[in-house]
Amino acid sequence: MIRKELCKIISQQEIAADIYELTVQGELVDQISAPGQFVHIRVSNGWDPLLRRPISISSFDKKQLSMTMIYRKEGKGTSILAESGPGELIDILGPLGNGFPVNEVSSGETALLVGGGIGVPPLYELSNQLVAKGVKVIHVLGFQTEAAVFYEKEFLNNGETYVTTVDGSYARQGFVTDVMKDLQFDCIYTCGPTPMLKAIEQSYSNKKVFLSLEERMGCGIGACFACVCKSADDPTGVSYKKVCSDGPVFRAGEVLI
Amino acid sequence: MSRLNIELPGLTLRNPIMPASGCFGFGREYSKFYDLSVLGAIMIKATTLEPRFGNPTPRVAETTAGMLNAIGLQNPGLEKVLGEELPWLSQYDVPIIANVAGSLEEDYVEVARRISKAPNVHALELNISCPNVKTGGIAFGTIPEVAKQLTRKVKEVSEVPVYVKLSPNVTNIVEMAKAVEAGGADGLTMINTLVGMRLDLKTGNPILANRTGGLSGPAIKPVAIRMIYEVSQAVSIPIIGMGGIESAADVIEYFYAGASAVAVGTANFVDPFVCPTIIKELPDLLEKLGFEHINECTGRSWKKDGQLAYHRA
Ligand SMILES: Cc1cc2nc3c(=O)[nH]c(=O)nc-3n(C[C@H](O)[C@H](O)[C@H](O)COP(=O)(O)OP(=O)(O)OC[C@H]3O[C@@H](n4cnc5c(N)ncnc54)[C@H](O)[C@@H]3O)c2cc1C
Ligand SMILES: Cc1cc2nc3c(=O)[nH]c(=O)nc-3n(C[C@H](O)[C@H](O)[C@H](O)COP(=O)(O)O)c2cc1C
Ligand code: FES
Numbered sequence: 205m206i207r208k209e210l211c212k213i214i215s216q217q218e219i220a221a222d223i224y225e226l227t228v229q230g231e232l233v234d235q236i237s238a239p240g241q242f243v244h245i246r247v248s249n250g251w252d253p254l255l256r257r258p259i260s261i262s263s264f265d266k267k268q269l270s271m272t273m274i275y276r277k278e279g280k281g282t283s284i285l286a287e288s289g290p291g292e293l294i295d296i297l298g299p300l301g302n303g304f305p306v307n308e309v310s311s312g313e314t315a316l317l318v319g320g321g322i323g324v325p326p327l328y329e330l331s332n333q334l335v336a337k338g339v340k341v342i343h344v345l346g347f348q349t350e351a352a353v354f355y356e357k358e359f360l361n362n363g364e365t366y367v368t369t370v371d372g373s374y375a376r377q378g379f380v381t382d383v384m385k386d387l388q389f390d391c392i393y394t395c396g397p398t399p400m401l402k403a404i405e406q407s408y409s410n411k412k413v414f415l416s417l418e419e420r421m422g423c424g425i426g427a428c429f430a431c432v433c434k435s436a437d438d439p440t441g442v443s444y445k446k447v448c449s450d451g452p453v454f455r456a457g458e459v460l461i
Numbered sequence: 462m463s464r465l466n467i468e469l470p471g472l473t474l475r476n477p478i479m480p481a482s483g484c485f486g487f488g489r490e491y492s493k494f495y496d497l498s499v500l501g502a503i504m505i506k507a508t509t510l511e512p513r514f515g516n517p518t519p520r521v522a523e524t525t526a527g528m529l530n531a532i533g534l535q536n537p538g539l540e541k542v543l544g545e546e547l548p549w550l551s552q553y554d555v556p557i558i559a560n561v562a563g564s565l566e567e568d569y570v571e572v573a574r575r576i577s578k579a580p581n582v583h584a585l586e587l588n589i590s591c592p593n594v595k596t597g598g599i600a601f602g603t604i605p606e607v608a609k610q611l612t613r614k615v616k617e618v619s620e621v622p623v624y625v626k627l628s629p630n631v632t633n634i635v636e637m638a639k640a641v642e643a644g645g646a647d648g649l650t651m652i653n654t655l656v657g658m659r660l661d662l663k664t665g666n667p668i669l670a671n672r673t674g675g676l677s678g679p680a681i682k683p684v685a686i687r688m689i690y691e692v693s694q695a696v697s698i699p700i701i702g703m704g705g706i707e708s709a710a711d712v713i714e715y716f717y718a719g720a721s722a723v724a725v726g727t728a729n730f731v732d733p734f735v736c737p738t739i740i741k742e743l744p745d746l747l748e749k750l751g752f753e754h755i756n757e758c759t760g761r762s763w764k765k766d767g768q769l770a771y772h773r774a
Pocket of ligand 1: 242253255256257258259260261274275276277278279280281282283322323325326417418419420421452522523
């Protein structure tokens with residue numbers, strides 16, 4: 205069930221250049237059903253900035269009723285969010301959407317988790333849950349530059365981890381797809397910029413692939429039709445999926461990206 | 462005693478608060494947050510004869526205290542609205558106002574004829590902001606004669622009262638209001654969104670794939686208030702006001718301007734509970750302001766003899 209709740213900020217820190225890790229506590233954590241779900245955060249008590257900001261849940265702990273989000277401070281809304289600190293209350297709507305299906309890989313199989321930039325965070329909870337199930341995980345994480353790299357150690361704790369930077373300032377220079385070519389796996393879970401998702405969908409049509417999409421949102425709950433994409437089986441017709449409520453995770457080939 | 466019940470053509474409202482068309486889908490999503498029967502009415506998403514996919518994304522862009530949208534009237538089409546959405550809504554004790562849209566006069570007439578027969582549809586809201594295919598895309602709602610004619614045609618077939626939703630994108634809103642009143646409109650709803658645009662700082666291109674979109678939210682409230690203030694003095698049919706409403710105080714301001722009920726749109730996205738919250742807070746605010754009933758507020762900004770054109774009629 206989706207809840208709207210004033211959640212208490214437990215901690216917030218800058219973990220890389222303009223990348224913030226925010227941990228909050230609230231009853232809505234109990235409603236989270238899968239890694240890859242997101243929340244809609246109201247950053248101001250007033251009506252400007254107006255819209256909530258969609259941010260993925262990067263990990264959660266139901267015993268503590270706490271969850272962590274990792275976001276990039278970019279525009280008006282996330283800049284305000286970055287100013288808040290422990291003890292403050294923030295208005296969160298969630299959990300939203302359908303996350304990554306962890307049951308698509310079995311114990312003993314290998315899952316490849318591919319993240320680009322701010323698409324990396326939701327993969328962390330996924331990685332934790334897959335490891336707990338006995339699935340072998342390999343991570344390929346792409347960032348722009350050295351200063352933007354985060355959570356490399358955390359992912360390394362769960363399994364093999366390859367980092368790429370576009371400018372070559374850290375680890376391997378290039379794109380995540382360059383690294384993926386040499387790896388063996390049964391299933392791909394990915395989240396990141398649309399061109400990256402497209403490239404992965406095209407190159408691995410023979411594999412099980414799950415993609416988490418991004419779209420500009422209004423309501424975040426399926427009411428406003430802001431976030432729709434076309435169903436792949438009806439490219440010229442009127443069939444659609446809503447990223448907020450049918451996604452954000454889709455099976456490759458389900459929607460046109 | 463209720464301070465909030467309102468009687469309008471076709472509508473017996475337990476309170477004058479309703480979600481605005483396009484901002485509440487067909488109610489399913491919000492029914493998970495609260496009992497829809499607390500609402501005065503529900504204005505459902507625009508319905509066209511055939512299903513529509515709408516515009517490419519991005520379809521929304523934030524603006525200062527507002528947002529632009531170019532959804533493109535995506536909706537499942539008349540058949541599905543009649544067959545699934547309206548029957549589903551009938552489990553709630555709440556009148557439905559069906560928002561009717563089209564690209565040809567014939568489409569409007571057909572949708573109006575059939576949707577007005579649905580038992581829980583108590584009124585129609587004609588969305589005349591749509592581009593008219595026959596006039597090269599000029600909106601029905603920007604030419605008084607065209608709007609009047611469309612209203613008349615729809616009135617001829619509708620089994621329930623017809624409210625016409627005015628577009629603010631005109632030079633003379635009073636002239637438009639009078640034209641649709643002359644066409645037989647039972648009421649007005651206003652305002653629809655204002656055409657606007659936002660450009661991306663990095664690329665210089667419009668943020669919306671459709672380039673332009675409709676501005677809604679708190680930013681447009683003063684425009685709506687002014688238009689309702691002008692129109693309510695010039696017509697004798699009631700007005701359902703909308704544009705940036707997010708609090709009980711906003712509702713009162715709309716009534717002062719000349720509205721007899723209001724709709725809440727964009728604010729639902731920010732706070733899914735905004736409608737029930739306003740409904741809960743209104744009686745206390747009325748009490749504080751010294752009103753026995755909300756209808757005493759209507760037209761207070763301009764009425765001199767204690768009577769409003771609509772109530773006089
Ligand atoms: C399902 C989903 C999950 C996401 N998860 C994360 C995450 O875990 N970490 C993270 O850093 N970012 C995430 N994003 C992207 C994040 O929503 C945007 O970066 C953020 O909304 C930008 O807000 P702003 O105030 O910085 O920018 P502004 O420029 O002030 O934003 C203006 C408007 O545009 C919207 N917008 C701008 N960029 C995006 C975008 N890329 N995607 C969707 N809407 C956008 C904003 O929500 C707002 O409505 C996610 C997006 C989606 C759709
Ligand atoms: C996302 C969105 C979709 C809308 N869809 C419709 C629609 O289908 N038909 C219509 O008449 N108005 C539509 N509107 C306009 C609203 O009903 C309302 O007139 C306008 O948004 C002003 O009110 P607000 O500021 O409270 O949102 C839409 C508005 C938004 C924001
Ligand atoms: S954001 Fe409103 S339907 Fe998805």
